[in-house]
Amino acid sequence: MQTTLYLNIPTIGITGSFGKTTVKEITAAILSVKYETYKSPKNFNLVDQTKKHVKNINDEHEVVVIEMAMSKKNRGKRQCTVIQPNIGVITAVGHAHFERFSSIKDVALSKSEMMKYMKPEGTLYLSNDDENSKLVDTQYFPGEIIKVGLSEGSDYRATNIRFNKKGMEFEVVLNGKSEAMFVPLLGEHSVVNSLFAIGIADKLGLTPDEIREGLGRVELPRGRLTLDYLEGNRTLIDDSYNANPVSMVSGLKVLNEYIDSPNKIALLGDMAEMGSYTREGHEKVGKSLIDFTLDKVFLYGDSSKWILKKAEETGFPKEKLFHFDDIESLIEEIEKSYSADTALLVKASRATKLDQVVKHLLSKYSI
Amino acid sequence: MNYEHNWLPELEGTVPKEAYGYALSNYTIAYEAWRRGLSITFENLYHNKGMYYPIYSIYNNDNKVQFTHTRPHLVSKDAVDICVNKQRTRETLDAHNVPVPKGRLLKSLAFDQVKKQISDLSFPLVIKPLAGAGGRGVITGIDSFDELMENIQYLTEKLNYHQIIVEEYITGEDYRAFVIGDKVVGAFRRLPPHVIGDGKSTIRELLKKKNKFRVNIPGTYDMKVLINEEIKRELNKQNLTLKSIPEKDQFVRLKTKNNVSSGGDPIDATHELSEDLKENLVKAVQAIPGLIQGGVDVIYDKESGRYAILEINTKPSIRNHLYPIKGNAHEIPKSIIDYYFPETKGKYLSETTPKYYFDYSFVKEYLQNNRLKKFTLPTHPYEPNLISKLITFQSDHELAKLKQMIRTNFHKLKFNGEMNLISTDQYEIILAGNYQDVEQFIDFLKSKKFISNVQNEHYQGGVRVGYSFNYKPSEEETVTDAEGTSSLSPIEEKDILASIEEKDKRIKELENEIIQLKNSKSWTVTAPLRKLSKKLNK
Known part of the structure; x- marks a missing residue:
C-alpha cells in the first residue's frame, strides 16, 4: 500500500468535466516562468498515473501541477489519497462521462471529492460562469474559495475579450490594476481556463509581467481548438480531440465570431461518453445552430442525427445541412466545399476519428 | 507499586480488553501488520488437545505469512522438534559452541543409575521435564543427592513426568530474549513472584494489591499470583506467614520459580546484555536449522558476565516485552513484520489517520467456539482528512x-x-x-x-x-453495581421492558397469522383430513 504524498510546496490538482488538460497546461506554462514546475504529462489523469507522479516528483520541484480525473464515484478520493493537493481546481461540472452518473448532482458530488479530500486549509478554485459548478456544496470547506469567470462578482474576471489572429486578448484586474493579457488559444472558454491559471499564479506571487510571459507561451497539442492558416486563405480550426455540448457550441462561437473569413463551414461529429444525456446533448447543439451564420454544416455519425433533426426543427435552413455515415464520402464532400477563402471547424470526440479529415486537409493545403 | 515503565504509544487505547493476556501476541502482531495496510485473516484450528485455537495469516498481493501465536509457518517442523526437546536443544547448541549448562537426560530413574549418571555433575543441580512448558516441573537449587531423588520422585509421581533432565545450576538471573534474524530485539528478566513491604500491610494484603495492579496491565492481565502451597512453603522458609507485615521496602520472595505465568514480574533488561551474550543468542537461534526466530532463555550473571543458554521457545509470548513492569517496551511486532514484509517497513497508514484498532472478540467468541471457521478484518481505513x-x-x-x-x-x-x-x-x-x-x-x-x-x-x-452499539454505564454506576446492588438500573429496566413489549408485539403478530391461516381456503379444504387424523390418533 502506497501512503499519501503530502507535499509542502504548492500542489495543484485540477479536475472538472472538461478543460482539465488545458488548465493544467496554462497553469504549468505560467508557473514555470518563476518556479521549477512538475507537470503531469499529456492528458494522464487516472489514479495509476497519479501514482507514477509520486515517483517522478523530486526535491528540485517547487510547484506541482497535476490533472486528476474524478469521473466516477470515489476516484477523487483515491486520487487525493495518492497525492493530496493543497490547491484544488474544479474547472466545470458537466455531462462528460455521463454514462456513469445518474444525475448532474451526482457529477457535482464526484467533482466535490476534490474539495473534500484536498488540504482543508488550502485554496479551491471554481468557475463562476458554470451554473452546475454551483452544485458543489462548499459549506463545510474551511479553506479559501476563489471564483473565476466572465460573469460579474468573479474574484478573477476577464473583460474586453477580443480575438486577434492568433488567440484571445482580454483584461483582468490584478492587485487593483487592470492588466492586458493574451493567450494563444481560441474561444471564450480558453479565457476562463486562463483565469484559473492567472488566479493561481497571482496567489503564488507571480507578477503580471511573469503571468503575461507564461500565458504567451501556452501551446496545446493539435486537436484542442488549434488554429491553422492554410493555402488559399483557408483557415482550419481543429477541435477533433474532445467534445461535449458546451465546448461544441463554444467552438461554433469561435468560428462565427472570431474568425474573419468570407465562407464558414462546420464539421460536427458524434460526442461520446454521454450516456443517458446523449440525445439531449446533441439536440442542444442542433438547437444552437440557428444562432450562427454558417454556410454549411456537415454532420457525421449516428448520434449527430439528433443535431440534424433538432436543427431542422428549430428552423436552420435544411439545404445547409449535410449528414454522413461514411467517412470516405464525407472527406470527398468536405474537399469540394473547402475552397479558397473558407474557414472550417472540425469538432467531435476523438472516438469519432475526425482527425482523419484533418490529416487529409493538412496534407493537401499545408503551406 | 510504582515502577517506571515506557510502553509503546501505538498500543495505547488500541488494544481491546478481549486481546489482553495470552492473546496479546496475536493481536499486537496482527495490529502491526494491519496498520501498515496488510490484510489479516483469522482462522480456527482444532488442536488434538481438544480445543480450537486461532491461527492468522498476514498478506498482501506478493506475500503471505501464516502465524501460530508468534511463530510463522516458515519455521521448519524440524526446528520445532528440536526446540521442544530440551536435550536435543542442548546438544545442538553445544555442537555450535553456544554455552549451555552441563547436564543430561536421565536414561534411568533408578537410585543407583541416577547416581552413576550424575557422577560428573556438581551440585547444586536443577531438574526439569524434557518437554515441560511455562516453568512447570522445573526445580532449582538442589543441594544434595537425597534432595535430588526426592524431587525426581515428585516429578514422576505428582506431575507424571518420566523423562527428566538434570543439569548443573548456573548462578545468575533468568532472562528471556527475543531473537529474529540476526538481531536481539528485546530481553526481559524475571523477578520471582514477590511483594514489597509498606510497613503497614500484611503479605496477603500486599498480594491482593499486587494482583489488582497486574490485572490492569494487558500483559499480566490474567496472571494473578494465586495463594497456594508453594507460597506458603516459601514464606515458611523465611519464617513468614501470609499474616506477617513486612517492613517498608522489604522484598519478600513468594516462589522460587521466576516464570511470569506463575507470578514473576517482567523487567526490561535489554540494555543489560553484553555484546558477547547477544552474539551467542543470535548464534543459538541460527544453530537450529530453519528456526529464523525464537524466545531464548538464558541464565546470565551480570557481575561475572557468565551465562548459559537453557532453551529456545519457538512461539514465545511477547507480552512481557511489550508490557514490562519496569523499563522500556521493545517493538517485537515491528521487528517481526519488518522481517517478513520488509517492503512495508516504516510505512504506517496509522500515522496520518485517527487511532484505529480492530475488535478481537470475534476470535474469542466466534473462532474459538467454532461458530466461524474464518474471517478477514476490514482493511485499515486510509484517506486524507x-x-x-x-x-x-x-x-x-x-x-x-x-x-x-x-x-x-x-x-x-x-x-x-x-x-x-x-x-x-x-x-x-x-x-x-x-x-x-x-x-x-x-x-x-x-x-x-x-x-x-x-x-x-x-x-x-x-x-x-x-x-457497534454498547451499553457502557459511567464509572460511578459500575462501582455501585460492584458493591452489590441487586436491583436493576433504570436503563436495564427500560431495556427489559422494551424487549418484553417487543415479544408481546411479535406474539400478537403470530396469533394474527394463525387466524388468517385458519380462515384461508387451504385450511378449510383440509379440515376433514385433520378430523380424520385426530380420530386415528385416538
Whole structure:
C-alpha cells in the first residue's frame, strides 16, 4: 500500500468535466516562468498515473501541477489519497462521462471529492460562469474559495475579450490594476481556463509581467481548438480531440465570431461518453445552430442525427445541412466545399476519428 | 507499586480488553501488520488437545505469512522438534559452541543409575521435564543427592513426568530474549513472584494489591499470583506467614520459580546484555536449522558476565516485552513484520489517520467456539482528512429508533466507531471519518428535535473499526453495581421492558397469522383430513 504524498510546496490538482488538460497546461506554462514546475504529462489523469507522479516528483520541484480525473464515484478520493493537493481546481461540472452518473448532482458530488479530500486549509478554485459548478456544496470547506469567470462578482474576471489572429486578448484586474493579457488559444472558454491559471499564479506571487510571459507561451497539442492558416486563405480550426455540448457550441462561437473569413463551414461529429444525456446533448447543439451564420454544416455519425433533426426543427435552413455515415464520402464532400477563402471547424470526440479529415486537409493545403 | 515503565504509544487505547493476556501476541502482531495496510485473516484450528485455537495469516498481493501465536509457518517442523526437546536443544547448541549448562537426560530413574549418571555433575543441580512448558516441573537449587531423588520422585509421581533432565545450576538471573534474524530485539528478566513491604500491610494484603495492579496491565492481565502451597512453603522458609507485615521496602520472595505465568514480574533488561551474550543468542537461534526466530532463555550473571543458554521457545509470548513492569517496551511486532514484509517497513497508514484498532472478540467468541471457521478484518481505513470526535448528546427517543438512525448514518458516511449508552438518556458517539462528513453529521444531530445538548470534542483515543452499539454505564454506576446492588438500573429496566413489549408485539403478530391461516381456503379444504387424523390418533 502506497501512503499519501503530502507535499509542502504548492500542489495543484485540477479536475472538472472538461478543460482539465488545458488548465493544467496554462497553469504549468505560467508557473514555470518563476518556479521549477512538475507537470503531469499529456492528458494522464487516472489514479495509476497519479501514482507514477509520486515517483517522478523530486526535491528540485517547487510547484506541482497535476490533472486528476474524478469521473466516477470515489476516484477523487483515491486520487487525493495518492497525492493530496493543497490547491484544488474544479474547472466545470458537466455531462462528460455521463454514462456513469445518474444525475448532474451526482457529477457535482464526484467533482466535490476534490474539495473534500484536498488540504482543508488550502485554496479551491471554481468557475463562476458554470451554473452546475454551483452544485458543489462548499459549506463545510474551511479553506479559501476563489471564483473565476466572465460573469460579474468573479474574484478573477476577464473583460474586453477580443480575438486577434492568433488567440484571445482580454483584461483582468490584478492587485487593483487592470492588466492586458493574451493567450494563444481560441474561444471564450480558453479565457476562463486562463483565469484559473492567472488566479493561481497571482496567489503564488507571480507578477503580471511573469503571468503575461507564461500565458504567451501556452501551446496545446493539435486537436484542442488549434488554429491553422492554410493555402488559399483557408483557415482550419481543429477541435477533433474532445467534445461535449458546451465546448461544441463554444467552438461554433469561435468560428462565427472570431474568425474573419468570407465562407464558414462546420464539421460536427458524434460526442461520446454521454450516456443517458446523449440525445439531449446533441439536440442542444442542433438547437444552437440557428444562432450562427454558417454556410454549411456537415454532420457525421449516428448520434449527430439528433443535431440534424433538432436543427431542422428549430428552423436552420435544411439545404445547409449535410449528414454522413461514411467517412470516405464525407472527406470527398468536405474537399469540394473547402475552397479558397473558407474557414472550417472540425469538432467531435476523438472516438469519432475526425482527425482523419484533418490529416487529409493538412496534407493537401499545408503551406 | 510504582515502577517506571515506557510502553509503546501505538498500543495505547488500541488494544481491546478481549486481546489482553495470552492473546496479546496475536493481536499486537496482527495490529502491526494491519496498520501498515496488510490484510489479516483469522482462522480456527482444532488442536488434538481438544480445543480450537486461532491461527492468522498476514498478506498482501506478493506475500503471505501464516502465524501460530508468534511463530510463522516458515519455521521448519524440524526446528520445532528440536526446540521442544530440551536435550536435543542442548546438544545442538553445544555442537555450535553456544554455552549451555552441563547436564543430561536421565536414561534411568533408578537410585543407583541416577547416581552413576550424575557422577560428573556438581551440585547444586536443577531438574526439569524434557518437554515441560511455562516453568512447570522445573526445580532449582538442589543441594544434595537425597534432595535430588526426592524431587525426581515428585516429578514422576505428582506431575507424571518420566523423562527428566538434570543439569548443573548456573548462578545468575533468568532472562528471556527475543531473537529474529540476526538481531536481539528485546530481553526481559524475571523477578520471582514477590511483594514489597509498606510497613503497614500484611503479605496477603500486599498480594491482593499486587494482583489488582497486574490485572490492569494487558500483559499480566490474567496472571494473578494465586495463594497456594508453594507460597506458603516459601514464606515458611523465611519464617513468614501470609499474616506477617513486612517492613517498608522489604522484598519478600513468594516462589522460587521466576516464570511470569506463575507470578514473576517482567523487567526490561535489554540494555543489560553484553555484546558477547547477544552474539551467542543470535548464534543459538541460527544453530537450529530453519528456526529464523525464537524466545531464548538464558541464565546470565551480570557481575561475572557468565551465562548459559537453557532453551529456545519457538512461539514465545511477547507480552512481557511489550508490557514490562519496569523499563522500556521493545517493538517485537515491528521487528517481526519488518522481517517478513520488509517492503512495508516504516510505512504506517496509522500515522496520518485517527487511532484505529480492530475488535478481537470475534476470535474469542466466534473462532474459538467454532461458530466461524474464518474471517478477514476490514482493511485499515486510509484517506486524507480523517478526523476523530467524541460526541455526546441527550435523548429520550426510543432506543431502537435512535440506534437505527445512527447506524444508518455511520454506514452512509463511512464512519468507524461506536455509539454508547451511558445512562438512561445520555449517549456518546466515538467516530472517525472525513472532517466534512463529521461536521455535517453533527449538524444533523443538532437538527433533530428529539436530541438535545449535542457536544463534541476532538478525540485522541482508539477508534474501533466498524460500528457497534454498547451499553457502557459511567464509572460511578459500575462501582455501585460492584458493591452489590441487586436491583436493576433504570436503563436495564427500560431495556427489559422494551424487549418484553417487543415479544408481546411479535406474539400478537403470530396469533394474527394463525387466524388468517385458519380462515384461508387451504385450511378449510383440509379440515376433514385433520378430523380424520385426530380420530386415528385416538
